[in-house]
Amino acid sequence: MPPTLVVIIGLLGLAVGSFLNVAVSRVPAGGSVVRPRSACPRCATPIAARDNIPIVSWLLLGRRCRACRVPIPARYPLVEALTAILFVAEALRFGWSDMLPAALVLTAGLLALAACDAEQFLLPRRLIYPTLGLTAACLLTAAAATGQWHRLGVTAACAVGAFAVFFTLHWVRPAWLGFGDVRLAGLLGTGLGWLGPWYLIFALLAGSFAGLLVGVALMAAGRATRHTRLPFGVFLAAGAIAALLVGAPVIHWYESVSDPYATGAPLTAVDHRS
Incomplete structure (x- = not known):
C-alpha cells in the first residue's frame, strides 16, 4: 500500500x-x-x-x-x-485488499465493545449488531468483487459454530459467560471466518489464555480472588485483533509442524493483498 x-x-x-x-x-x-x-x-x-x-x-x-x-x-x-x-x-x-474494509470495521467495533466491557462489564447489543451487519456487508461485497462465494459459507459456519459453543457454555453455567459474550462470539466468527476457521480458533484460545493469565496475576498480587469478575469481552477482542495481525504466521507455523510434509503456504494464510 x-x-x-x-x-x-x-x-x-x-x-x-x-x-x-x-x-x-x-x-x-x-x-x-x-x-x-x-x-x-x-x-x-x-x-x-x-x-x-x-x-x-x-x-x-x-x-x-x-x-x-x-x-x-x-x-x-x-x-x-x-x-x-x-x-x-x-x-x-x-x-x-478485499479483507481490509471488514478488518477495519471489525476492529473499530471490538475496541468500542472492549472499552464498554472494561468500564461497565457490558457488551451492548447496539454496538454488536451494527458491527456485525457492517462486517457482513463488507464481506458480501468482497465475495461479489472476487467471486469467492465459498468463503461466505465458511464465514457463516464459523459464526454459527462460535455462537453455539458459547451459548452452550452460557446455558450450562451462566456464571461463566454473560449472553453478551455469546453474541460477541458470533461476531468474531463472522469477522474471522473469511480468513479461515483457524483464525477463529486462534482468537478464542489467545483471548482465553490472556484472560487466564491476567486472572492468575491479579490473584497472585492479592487484588482478586477466584470469584472476582473479569471483563472477558476485552480479552476476546484482543485475541481477535491479534488473529488479524499475527494469526497467519502462527497458523502457518502450526500447520508446518503438524504436517511436516506440507509445502507452501496453508490455505488459511492466503495473501489477501490482491
Missing part, C-alpha cells in the same frame, strides 16, 4: 476513535451517538470544534475541560491513538 494511503487510513483511525469514544459514553446509557452535540458531562458546556481534535486537544487543554476544569479521562486519547495504530497495522498487513 502506498505510504500516502497508509497515512490517510491512520487519520481515519483517529476520526473513528473519536466517534468510538462518543459511542462508549452514550450507548450503554441508551443515548444517541448523533444528538445532542458533545458536551462536558459535568458542566454541560458544548465542546468547541477546536477542542475536539483527536489527542491534540486533550494535550493542549491540559487534560481538563476548558470551562469547569474537570479532568478528561485518559480513555479518550487512548482509544483514538489505539484505533489509529491498529488501522495502520492492518493496512500494512492486508494492503488494499
Whole structure:
C-alpha cells in the first residue's frame, strides 16, 4: 500500500476513535451517538470544534475541560491513538485488499465493545449488531468483487459454530459467560471466518489464555480472588485483533509442524493483498 494511503487510513483511525469514544459514553446509557452535540458531562458546556481534535486537544487543554476544569479521562486519547495504530497495522498487513474494509470495521467495533466491557462489564447489543451487519456487508461485497462465494459459507459456519459453543457454555453455567459474550462470539466468527476457521480458533484460545493469565496475576498480587469478575469481552477482542495481525504466521507455523510434509503456504494464510 502506498505510504500516502497508509497515512490517510491512520487519520481515519483517529476520526473513528473519536466517534468510538462518543459511542462508549452514550450507548450503554441508551443515548444517541448523533444528538445532542458533545458536551462536558459535568458542566454541560458544548465542546468547541477546536477542542475536539483527536489527542491534540486533550494535550493542549491540559487534560481538563476548558470551562469547569474537570479532568478528561485518559480513555479518550487512548482509544483514538489505539484505533489509529491498529488501522495502520492492518493496512500494512492486508494492503488494499478485499479483507481490509471488514478488518477495519471489525476492529473499530471490538475496541468500542472492549472499552464498554472494561468500564461497565457490558457488551451492548447496539454496538454488536451494527458491527456485525457492517462486517457482513463488507464481506458480501468482497465475495461479489472476487467471486469467492465459498468463503461466505465458511464465514457463516464459523459464526454459527462460535455462537453455539458459547451459548452452550452460557446455558450450562451462566456464571461463566454473560449472553453478551455469546453474541460477541458470533461476531468474531463472522469477522474471522473469511480468513479461515483457524483464525477463529486462534482468537478464542489467545483471548482465553490472556484472560487466564491476567486472572492468575491479579490473584497472585492479592487484588482478586477466584470469584472476582473479569471483563472477558476485552480479552476476546484482543485475541481477535491479534488473529488479524499475527494469526497467519502462527497458523502457518502450526500447520508446518503438524504436517511436516506440507509445502507452501496453508490455505488459511492466503495473501489477501490482491
